[in-house]
Amino acid sequence: MQKTSVQDITSWIENINNGLTGGTCYSPKFLKPYHFVTLALELKRYQEKDIQIPDALATYAATMGLWDAIELPSPIAISKNKRASNFFPMEPLKSLNTVQNSAEKIMGILKTHCANKESAESLSCMLLELLENCFAHAAIDQGLHGLVCAQPWANGKLAQIALVDSGIGIRNSLGENPELRSRLDGENCCELATEYGITGKPQKGHTGYGLTLARDLIEQNNGNLIIISKSELFQSCEKKPHKQYCELPWHGTLILLELNTDRALDSADVFNKWPLPKGYTNEDFDF
Amino acid sequence: MKTSIFKLSISDTFKHTSTRAEGIQAREKLIQLLKTHEKLALDFAHTQITVSFIDECLGVLGENMGREIFTNKITLENISPTLKSLLTHIMTRRFNDAA
Numbered sequence: 001m002q003k004t005s006v007q008d009i010t011s012w013i014e015n016i017n018n019g020l021t022g023g024t025c026y027s028p029k030f031l032k033p034y035h036f037v038t039l040a041l042e043l044k045r046y047q048e049k050d051i052q053i054p055d056a057l058a059t060y061a062a063t064m065g066l067w068d069a070i071e072l073p074s075p076i077a078i079s080k081n082k083r084a085s086n087f088f089p090m091e092p093l094k095s096l097n098t099v100q101n102s103a104e105k106i107m108g109i110l111k112t113h114c115a116n117k118e119s120a121e122s123l124s125c126m127l128l129e130l131l132e133n134c135f136a137h138a139a140i141d142q143g144l145h146g147l148v149c150a151q152p153w154a155n156g157k158l159a160q161i162a163l164v165d166s167g168i169g170i171r172n173s174l175g176e177n178p179e180l181r182s183r184l185d186g187e188n189c190c191e192l193a194t195e196y197g198i199t200g201k202p203q204k205g206h207t208g209y210g211l212t213l214a215r216d217l218i219e220q221n222n223g224n225l226i227i228i229s230k231s232e233l234f235q236s237c238e239k240k241p242h243k244q245y246c247e248l249p250w251h252g253t254l255i256l257l258e259l260n261t262d263r264a265l266d267s268a269d270v271f272n273k274w275p276l277p278k279g280y281t282n283e284d285f286d287f
Numbered sequence: 288m289k290t291s292i293f294k295l296s297i298s299d300t301f302k303h304t305s306t307r308a309e310g311i312q313a314r315e316k317l318i319q320l321l322k323t324h325e326k327l328a329l330d331f332a333h334t335q336i337t338v339s340f341i342d343e344c345l346g347v348l349g350e351n352m353g354r355e356i357f358t359n360k361i362t363l364e365n366i367s368p369t370l371k372s373l374l375t376h377i378m379t380r381r382f383n384d385a386a
Contacts, residue, residue: 118369
């Protein structure tokens with residue numbers, strides 16, 4: 001199954017923008033979780049109530065929780081059993097409790113698609129980190145909670161997880177760390193955030209593991225990671241990095257993960273490759 | 288102070304083990320237990336845990352106590368290979384920061 005391209009996402013964001021500024025939002029024939037989380041967050045931001053979706057797409061949109069996410073009554077009733085087996089519909093991250101609950105629900109769907117038990121454990125660890133970040137960076141005061149949505153495609157041997165928030169963006173977040181300001185002047189902030197040890201809050205003990213773990217695991221899996229924050233984009237697809245400026249910015253941060261479900265994930269291998277302080281080795285402790 | 292070892296199951300004791308805030312709550316619980324027990328044996332069986340939780344709970348505790356006291360007072364049981372790699376990474380960073 002073909003992985004999502006940068007062009008797919010940037011043109012979709014343009015499409016949403018067209019729809020919200022008086023035109024029509026043209027939908028691709030094949031919808032993925034990232035389409036729904038981005039659309040829902042923008043509809044919520046614009047407080048759009050009049051949504052017309054073609055019948056052919058409406059059932060799928062309802063299944064993925066589009067109307068629930070924007071707090072409007074769904075025109076189509078979807079059985080919970082159908083959702084539970086094949087999809088993780090959009091869920092707003094309204095509290096810290098929902099972070100772990102959402103991660104558990106997503107893993108309930110994805111774990112049967114993982115290559116082995118260690119892969120499921122690794123995916124769960126990464127997911128929890130990213131969901132916590134997403135929750136922490138959302139503009140909750142405006143009612144714009146972070147959103148997460150996921151779907152595996154068994155025949156395509158691929159799974160996608162999409163997260164969005166409407167917060168201050170990675171550049172502003174990293175800019176809180178004075179030591180990073182000179183690097184931010186010349187570098188793509190989304191790529192910088194995937195580097196080991198990069199954080200906006202070093203004084204609070206944060207070590208910025210989430211996006212580093214995500215990139216390392218996705219590259220190990222030969223998968224696809226796309227990060228868009230405001231007008232900056234970084235992608236690592238099948239280990240090939242790409243970064244660019246986006247003419248039409250996203251009002252927050254979008255993280256898209258695509259995993260090859262027939263390939264293993266091994267977070268222990270990732271942790272073992274992260275640098276240790278001078279003088280320490282991986283054999284220093286006998287836990 | 289009683290000379291006792293208190294065994295604590297992480298999965299039974301802490302409902303949520305994902306966020307930094309939950310890691311801080313767990314650390315405070317461990318500090319309280321260390322006031323009434325000489326040693327703690329932490330059982331990580333059936334636990335889904337994050338880097339952030341471990342860093343905030345055990346990493347900060349280790350940094351504050353120092354390596355020698357931490358390893359003397361706290362033992363860790365049922366550690367998966369993934370968790371072992373993670374713990375090694377976090378604890379070395381924190382012990383190094385404390386040194």
